[in-house]
Amino acid sequence: MSGWGFLLQGGMGWNCKNWGWACEYVVGVDVVTAGLEVLHINETKNRDLFHAARGAGPAFPAVVTRFYMKTLSLLPMWQSLYFFDITKFKEVLEWLIKLSPTASPTLEIVLVSSFVPQSSPTPTLTAVFTSFAPSHTAALSALTPIHTSLPCPPSASPNHPSRFCEPTSLPEEYAAQLAGNAAPGFRTRSDNAYLSNDLSPAQVAAALDPAFSSLPTKQSTALWFSMNPTSRRARKGDMMLSMQSDHYFSVYAVWEEEKDDGVCDSWVRDVFARLEEQEGTLAGSYLGDADFQFRKAGGKFWGEGKGDPGDVKAKWDGEGRICGLLEGHEALGEGVRG
Ligand SMILES: Cc1cc2nc3c(=O)[nH]c(=O)nc-3n(C[C@H](O)[C@H](O)[C@H](O)COP(=O)(O)OP(=O)(O)OC[C@H]3O[C@@H](n4cnc5c(N)ncnc54)[C@H](O)[C@@H]3O)c2cc1C
CATH class of the missing domain: 3.30.465.10 (Uridine Diphospho-n-acetylenolpyruvylglucosamine Reductase; domain 3)
Incomplete structure (x- = not known):
């Protein structure tokens, strides 16, 4: 199932x-x-x-x-999208990290690097703010402070104009996500990490910049997912899930031909090897988006002393x-x- x-x-x-x-x-x-x-x-x-x-x-x-x-309850959805040149990565991610803890609780916040359109020579950053709010007025009050605090002007590409508080829906969002995933017949490799809450916004941005800026193919993506404040709450009830941080980072290398397996696998390995080398940068990993046979080293999936599936x-x-x-x-x- x-x-x-x-x-x-x-x-x-x-x-x-x-x-x-x-x-x-x-x-x-x-x-x-x-x-x-x-x-x-x-x-x-x-x-x-x-x-x-x-x-x-x-x-x-x-x-x-x-x-x-x-x-x-299913709530109406509104969304703002801002596209930025990849050279603005540090500025944009620092802005997102700083606004996340106090942004409206109706807002999901994601930063994606991808080639949109695929003909573009460099990746584009997309900052996505999805609001689940009971009314348009509530969505506007969640999204307006974001709109008025952009760290730099978004790209003005006619193909990808920014959107401010436009209606969307789960079917539309699932369709968009499906279109962004590896198409049938393509090859893919994903991996992920939580970055430590001890890092400053500038340190997180510096650590992730190489991955976001160096996608190995036109179909590949990198993602930062804001987890704050969930990551700061005491866990509800009885659960083994115990590894989390403010910063979820994942990459999805996607390519077409077997001959490129080496290049794409190496890109994923190098991204995480570099992060592992920077002491104090990684907190652990999420079981989803992980391949236990590909990378064990960073595979700290549960918090220290917080539970052991081995005992159960x-x-x-x-x-x-x-x-x-x-x-x-x-x-x-x-x-x-x-
Ligand atoms: C592009 C991409 C985007 C993703 N986005 C997200 C995301 O937004 N959020 C997220 O959380 N994850 C995400 N993931 C990770 C994804 O959720 C995991 O791959 C997850 O395993 C998929 O769920 P599933 O139910 O299809 O798992 P399955 O592949 O069906 O199961 C995963 C494992 O769970 C166990 N399992 C499954 N069913 C049972 C059962 N009935 N009884 C006991 N054990 C069982 C098995 O060990 C199985 O190997 C993403 C992955 C990719 C590649």
């Missing part, structure tokens, strides 16, 4: 920055254990498994057959019937304990 891996790993859904993780909305789960027991798990029944079901991702040691969720696995699937992270259980344990 599509979406269940998303929930198990935490789930960075719409407006995660303010609404929190998708797994925070899970109130119960039906599972089949490795020992073939059929169980309902929740905050009071089989609590250790329920804890793991909210954040263990592929390390969850049972098969989910049903999730029980709290839902949110040992109790519920001691024989290792459920495959778990493909890198193997021992390596997982090392990663967790640092």
